[in-house]
Amino acid sequence: MARETPTSTTNPTPRSQSEADALIFNVAGLLGEPAGTVQDIVVACPALDPGAGPVQTRGITGELRFSRTNRGLLVRGRLSTAIALICSRCLRDIDCPVEIKLDDEALPSLDLGTGVPVETEDDVDVLRLTTHHELDLNGVVRDAIALAEPIAPICREDCLGLCIVCGLELSGGPHDHPDEDIDPRLEGLRQLIDSPDAESPAARPNSHRR
Ligand SMILES: [Zn+2]
Ligand SMILES: [Zn+2]
Numbered sequence: 001m002a003r004e005t006p007t008s009t010t011n012p013t014p015r016s017q018s019e020a021d022a023l024i025f026n027v028a029g030l031l032g033e034p035a036g037t038v039q040d041i042v043v044a045c046p047a048l049d050p051g052a053g054p055v056q057t058r059g060i061t062g063e064l065r066f067s068r069t070n071r072g073l074l075v076r077g078r079l080s081t082a083i084a085l086i087c088s089r090c091l092r093d094i095d096c097p098v099e100i101k102l103d104d105e106a107l108p109s110l111d112l113g114t115g116v117p118v119e120t121e122d123d124v125d126v127l128r129l130t131t132h133h134e135l136d137l138n139g140v141v142r143d144a145i146a147l148a149e150p151i152a153p154i155c156r157e158d159c160l161g162l163c164i165v166c167g168l169e170l171s172g173g174p175h176d177h178p179d180e181d182i183d184p185r186l187e188g189l190r191q192l193i194d195s196p197d198a199e200s201p202a203a204r205p206n207s208h209r210r
Contacts, residue, residue: 027039030068030073046060048138053146059081060080061081062080062100072107075135083096099148100141
């Protein structure tokens, strides 16, 4: 759901927003206003379909301001959500907060005066309003979430990760291994320590006892 709170004199018709169009805003009213008119939007919508990107663990909240420019709309604001990741050191599930900062100009795909489609082939990177004068932020926000995904997420700065011998978490406190796990190259030394009274010359090659 997004609550629209226009600060201009026009009152856009309130709409109920389903999950599918949670980040789609009808801006026809604002486009009819003079440059400089602003509209503030409070966003509180469900998580997006992640596609191939990271899965959101909560919905999207935040505030946006749409400002009418000479050419179209300026879209500014901050949104926040969180994504599900796995700590790259200890493999624990983590809930990683994501902040999305938007600062984009959205241009009409129809000439506002004539209704003729605008030539858009040259600027594929420009955010375009739909032919129904809707601002669809789903793609922009989904891209921003994917970009915010850290390459090597960690559950906390001092996560020590897992022991390479036993696989247990090293952050859990003192970490000792029983002798069975000792490095095989040190096996001879262990036998010396375990059997100080052994008389076998093989076990005590440096013994000077008689
Ligand atoms: Zn960790
Ligand atoms: Zn271990």
